[in-house]
Amino acid sequence: MTGGSAGEDGSTVEAAGGTPVLRVENIVKRFVTDSATVTAVDHVSFTVAQGEVLSIIGPSGCGKSTLFNVIGGLAEADEGRVVVEGRLMSGPDPAIGMVFQEESTFPWRTVGDNVAFALEVAGMARAERTKRVRHYLELVGLKGFEQHHPAQLSGGMRQRVAIARTLAFGPKVLLMDEPFAALDEQTRLLLGDKVLQIQQELAQTTLLITHSIAEAVQLSDRVLVMTYRPGRVKRIVDIKLPRPRTAEIIGSKDFGLYVAEIWSDLRGEASLGMKDAEAHLPQAE
Amino acid sequence: MTSGCPALGVGLLRLAILGTILLLWEALARSGLLFRDVVPSLAKIALALGHLGTDPDFYRNLRGTAAEVGVSLAIGGSIGVAAGLLLGGSRLLGKAFEPYIHYLGPTPKIIFFPVMIMWFGIGPGSKIAMGALSCFFPVALITAAGMRQIDEVLIRVGRSFRARPWQMATKIYFPAMRYPLLNGLRLGFGVAVIGVLLAETKMSNQGLGFMVMQSYSQFDMPGMYALLLVVFALAILVNATISRLGGLDSTQH
Ligand SMILES: Nc1ncnc2c1ncn2[C@@H]1O[C@H](COP(=O)(O)OP(=O)(O)O)[C@@H](O)[C@H]1O
Numbered sequence: 001m002t003g004g005s006a007g008e009d010g011s012t013v014e015a016a017g018g019t020p021v022l023r024v025e026n027i028v029k030r031f032v033t034d035s036a037t038v039t040a041v042d043h044v045s046f047t048v049a050q051g052e053v054l055s056i057i058g059p060s061g062c063g064k065s066t067l068f069n070v071i072g073g074l075a076e077a078d079e080g081r082v083v084v085e086g087r088l089m090s091g092p093d094p095a096i097g098m099v100f101q102e103e104s105t106f107p108w109r110t111v112g113d114n115v116a117f118a119l120e121v122a123g124m125a126r127a128e129r130t131k132r133v134r135h136y137l138e139l140v141g142l143k144g145f146e147q148h149h150p151a152q153l154s155g156g157m158r159q160r161v162a163i164a165r166t167l168a169f170g171p172k173v174l175l176m177d178e179p180f181a182a183l184d185e186q187t188r189l190l191l192g193d194k195v196l197q198i199q200q201e202l203a204q205t206t207l208l209i210t211h212s213i214a215e216a217v218q219l220s221d222r223v224l225v226m227t228y229r230p231g232r233v234k235r236i237v238d239i240k241l242p243r244p245r246t247a248e249i250i251g252s253k254d255f256g257l258y259v260a261e262i263w264s265d266l267r268g269e270a271s272l273g274m275k276d277a278e279a280h281l282p283q284a285e
Numbered sequence: 286m287t288s289g290c291p292a293l294g295v296g297l298l299r300l301a302i303l304g305t306i307l308l309l310w311e312a313l314a315r316s317g318l319l320f321r322d323v324v325p326s327l328a329k330i331a332l333a334l335g336h337l338g339t340d341p342d343f344y345r346n347l348r349g350t351a352a353e354v355g356v357s358l359a360i361g362g363s364i365g366v367a368a369g370l371l372l373g374g375s376r377l378l379g380k381a382f383e384p385y386i387h388y389l390g391p392t393p394k395i396i397f398f399p400v401m402i403m404w405f406g407i408g409p410g411s412k413i414a415m416g417a418l419s420c421f422f423p424v425a426l427i428t429a430a431g432m433r434q435i436d437e438v439l440i441r442v443g444r445s446f447r448a449r450p451w452q453m454a455t456k457i458y459f460p461a462m463r464y465p466l467l468n469g470l471r472l473g474f475g476v477a478v479i480g481v482l483l484a485e486t487k488m489s490n491q492g493l494g495f496m497v498m499q500s501y502s503q504f505d506m507p508g509m510y511a512l513l514l515v516v517f518a519l520a521i522l523v524n525a526t527i528s529r530l531g532g533l534d535s536t537q538h
């Protein structure tokens with residue numbers, strides 16, 4: 001049941017099938033503070049194939065967001081490189097579309113204008129922009145909300161606006177950092193279904209960062225488990241569940257087995273993270 | 286002020302407060318307790334207001350003061366916004382300069398007036414300088430604070446979509462800062478008016494402040510109060526207009 005070989009030695013982990021669209025090679029990122037140097041990401045390598053969903057899972061503080069920022073070009077790696085379709089990335093690039101963990105819609109723009117943002121920045125003509133905005137709003141199920149302001153929507157709807165905004169300029173790779181983290185359980189499940197449906201429709205190559213095991217198993221072709229500090233690749237698990245991933249599959253025995261397997265990998269790392277957090281408690285600001 | 290019924294109640298209460306003040310004023314005026322015309326009757330003030338309305342001198346001075354306030358707001362405000370953006374955008378500059386602005390901000394600017402007279406003369410120049418100087422500090426501080434309040438993730442969104450610096454400014458920084466900027470403008474306007482009028486009352490040959498001092502020295506109390514009322518009304522009008530500019534009352538955000 002276990003998938004691709006991966007090790008803490010930092011060897012490149014190839015995508016299961018198809019040509020890799022995204023190649024992440026030996027990324028190292030350190031933070032130098034007054035008191036210490038923290039290696040947040042330590043020689044992380046993996047690839048994501050065309051149309052594939054790869055999830056990265058790991059305990060809080062293991063370096064997921066750091067990796068997200070490096071791959072998206074918002075932070076510079078100390079070592080390693082990111083390649084999309086053979087092109088070396090340096091800084092933010094239209095080939096990679098980011099969706100952030102935090103609330104990230106522009107409150108002063110209407111839903112439609114939010115989705116148009118990247119197109120506007122790129123200088124696309126208004127008529128073409130309007131067409132695209134309409135298409136992607138429909139895709140995320142927000143048809144008819146173009147003229148609303150984000151404040152008039154629920155958290156889940158706002159996150160869909162953010163996803164539509166990123167998809168609208170057609171990135172090769174959709175890169176999301178815990179996009180459902182701020183939402184309640186039911187909204188999270190519904191939005192997960194929606195993202196899955198969109199991903200299948202567009203055959204969108206997706207890299208999803210999450211801390212929910214069930215979410216990772218439900219949405220992914222492969223799940224990459226990270227170690228806690230320094231953040232390394234612990235293991236990559238192939239999820240060989242049939243698609244579409246309906247409610248029945250989520251309730252199935254195989255689904256449970258995948259969750260259990262990943263949890264057994266993650267548990268040691270998570271408890272390390274918890275101990276670390278507790279040890280730092282007295283000095284907390 | 287949003288729902289119907291309490292709004293009506295509050296409105297009535299406000300009217301009642303105003304009515305009470307006017308009544309007390311009139312009672313004091315008629316009591317004869319105070320020296321003649323220190324508190325003139327409402328009728329006298331109304332009459333003086335009527336005179337002002339037909340006095341071409343008043344309009345000339347009003348235009349003069351308005352122009353001085355406008356120019357000082359434009360100069361002090363734009364330099365203030367620019368300085369605020371620099372201070373808010375750079376941690377080093379912010380740390381280096383902000384203590385000065387912070388402590389100079391609340392000092393009465395009128396102490397610089399003699400210097401301004403020497404530099405810019407007794408005419409509008411020194412009044413504009415006073416207004417601009419007064420307005421610079423609050424605008425700079427509020428802009429810097431507003432810049433730091435911007436939700437950091439919105440800036441990352443802009444960068445991830447490769448917005449150029451100009452696009453970052455017009456599509457993210459300025460709209461994200463609209464409420465602090467508007468508040469800064471409002472505060473800046475208030476202190477610019479104070480700076481200009483105060484300077485006019487000290488040493489000048491035109492403007493509303495000059496007219497107030499003239500009425501005072503001629504012991505034309507009704508005329509003086511009429512002028513003060515006009516200044517009040519104008520200040521309220523401009524403040525309300527600036528608030529409307531934002532579409533919403535900025536105190537709500
Ligand atoms: N700007 C920074 N400066 C110093 N340390 C940082 C910075 N950003 C992240 N870190 C540290 O790097 C580690 C990984 O953080 P992060 O990538 O946010 O983890 P995650 O997203 O998995 O919760 C943490 O220990 C965090 O304290």
Ligand SMILES: [Mg+2]
Pocket residue numbers: 064065101178
């Ligand atoms: Mg994170």
